[in-house]
Amino acid sequence: MTASSSPAPRRAPATTSLRFALRELRGGLAGFYVFLACIALGVAAIAGVNSVSRALTEGIAHEGRTILGGDISFSLIHRQATPEEYAFLTETADQSGGTIALVSNMRAMARRLDGSDQTLVELKAVGPAYPQLGTFALAGGGDVQDALSTQNGVAGAVAAPELMERLNLSVGDEVALGATKVAIRGIAETEPDRLSDGIGFGPRLLVSEKTLEATGLVRPGSLITYEYRLILPGASDERLTRIRETADERFPEAGWRMRSRDNASPRLSDNIDRFAQFLTLVGLTALVVGGVGVGNAVASFVDLKRPSIATLKCLGASRSFVFRTYLTQILILAALGIAIGLAVGAILPFVALAALSNILPLSAVPALYPRELALAALYGLLVALSFSLWPLGRARDLKAASLFADRSAHFAAKPALSIRLLQLGLLAGLAAIAILLSADWRIAAWFVAGVIVVFFVLRLIAFAIVWAAAHAGTIRNTTLRLAIRNIQRPGALTGSVVLSLGLGLTLLVTLALIDTNMRAQLTGRIAEEAPDFFFVDIQNAEREPFVALLRKAAPDGTIQTVPMLRGRITEVHGTPASEIEPEEGAGWVLRGDRGITYSSDLPENSRIEEGKWWPENYTGEPLVSFDGDLARGLGLKLGDTVTVNVLGRSITAKIANFRSVEWESLAINFVMVFSPNTFAGAPHTHLATLALPEGSPEKVSADVLREVTNAFPGVTSVRVKDAIEAVNSVVRQLALAVRIAASLALVVSMLVLAGALAAGHRQRRQDAVILKALGATRRQLMTAFAVEYGLLGLATGFFALLAGAGAAWLVVSALMDFRFTLFPWVAAAAAIIALVVTIGLGLAGTWRILSVRPAPFLRNL
Incomplete structure (x- = not known):
């Protein structure tokens, strides 16, 4: 029969590929433990974080009425x-x-x-029906x-x-x-509407409405919030929406803040979403780092299966059959x-919510969340496929003759263009899903772009290291020469080590520097430049x-006072604030009430960026000076108008100038500063600050606080040191979660590195045996490997420091608007971690190799 008349080979059915794949898997999972660990850890992190976030947000939504204290609430500042x-x-x-309740x-x-001690408290006054919803539990019981x-x-x-602890009180003690x-x-044990009130700087003190009236604290201009909570049995969400619309139509100048049960704690919900997004991206980074391990494991697997693949091809198996068979195994x-990752991720909400039960007053019920688990599974599948296609594609296209060649030889074959395009499409899909399904696509896009850039730069660095080793010239020291040659020989681990460890360390350095800079700002520059005290609710007559x-209590102190009111932005250049779509980082100025003031002079710690300050004794139309960065985020320009609601009255002012403000100094400053004629005759209070000389003893600060509190009981004193400590406490808790997430990426990096070392075990053993036969000692080999x-x-580590510092600088300087500092100990820690991990894992994997006797091995070469 001629070649032209020979029948075409029949395509093997899909079941045949499956049968071959299952048959080969009977030999066990040797070589795939790192593969499984990388996929399982990444999937578990993503599934767990998203499931915990879903449980918390659903808990807030489910208990919205209890958290809010009603179905809908109306809040007013300064006035009833x-x-x-x-x-x-x-x-x-x-x-x-x-x-309805107030x-x-x-x-x-x-x-x-006895006047010996005092403290700032978050005072809450309630009516006789409180709590209308939920249970307020007292320690030891009681009503x-x-x-x-x-x-x-x-x-x-x-x-x-x-x-009780701060003032050393017991139940029954009296306080002024x-x-x-x-x-x-009584001591509060459970406060059902605690989340609705937000996070305060002081401990809670609950009193009745009549008691609040007797204190004399409520005076014209006092910074007090009145919240009217309505319980509407059977009211639908549509009914609540109509109530809000009607309230806006009938009282356009009321200036009240309306919240309904589906948005009982918006700030907490937003923070949960953002933090979950961040941790999800970190988990995705760990999964991508694990993808390197997946690729190494598959490449090693294909290398071990070269005789099997060659045999199949010689027996007539097509390239597509070989590809399908081993892809099925993968x-x-x-x-x-x-499946392992999903099982761990599904358990995490039950563990996490049990640990958070004493922190969050929220009875969130953990459950299985199919959408979150499916998303994590999709991420895992895309990563596994994306990083497996390259080595599988090479096996598909290698000829049988090359497969039967010496297994120590390495071939630089590339997979077919279709395989490479498919891999590129899967990676693009992975990035698109991460961006489109995130709470903030801008942050996700920057994060993904950063990972991609770091990934390619690490590839270039690995290439540069190999090139430098190949062009190192003549090296006399034998041990050093062997180490340099190992870096650039065929099948070297250079690429795997640089990729796996570089991504994990870069993420770790970035997060460590961000955390360190935030702490330095809070405990360093801000603490040094900020005044020691803020005093609020100072009446005009006081x-x-x-x-x-x-001046008497602190004669060397620096005192500053400004008038202060509270107002809400209702319109921006004629457009309702609710319809404005601000840039990221500027939206907060439109939410809730803002502190505002008026001044004849430009405030300290600010400078004019654009426009002019109004002249002294100005009497024209109301003017306002706006923070420049926020104005750009809102799309404002000079001459635009801003309408604010103050004390139930809407005031429209024209923007006269934009200011650059040094917020980190914590000096008195405001987003909006109005011309003095804007609030002529309006009731208001004053805000004052006191900055003590540097090095003042703690006794001076305590004496000032005691004398002010005793002489002016209606004035609220905020010690900046205590406020910074409260913020620092929150930062510490968040930093712990961030470090755990970053550590996950480093653990995966170590797994990938260990897998790469295991994959190169055979080649290392061959090199060691030949060198020992030529007279090399175990000590020389260990030293050479350690140097490599x-x-x-x-x-x-050097690259991770540069890349991590660059990323941290971008976040700290551009997003947080803080001054960035590179801390040497972070650099040293990154280098030490890199050295310990690579040398430690490398030598641990090499020790067994050096124990192999040369004779039996050389007989089988």
């Missing part, structure tokens, strides 16, 4: 609702057969009766209303445990509050790794005697 506004709220509640929040000073009642002529109060005193009759193993007291791994680790 007018009779017309209150009538509308009452009518709305009556239409649904519901109720809760007031402000900051105040609680003092021991909250009984604890708040007046007994023997003394009003009661309920305190947070922190307040404004112009009256209260007896602590998919089966990937499915096993994904300003002069208050300043006189400060040390050089690779040093080069990788």
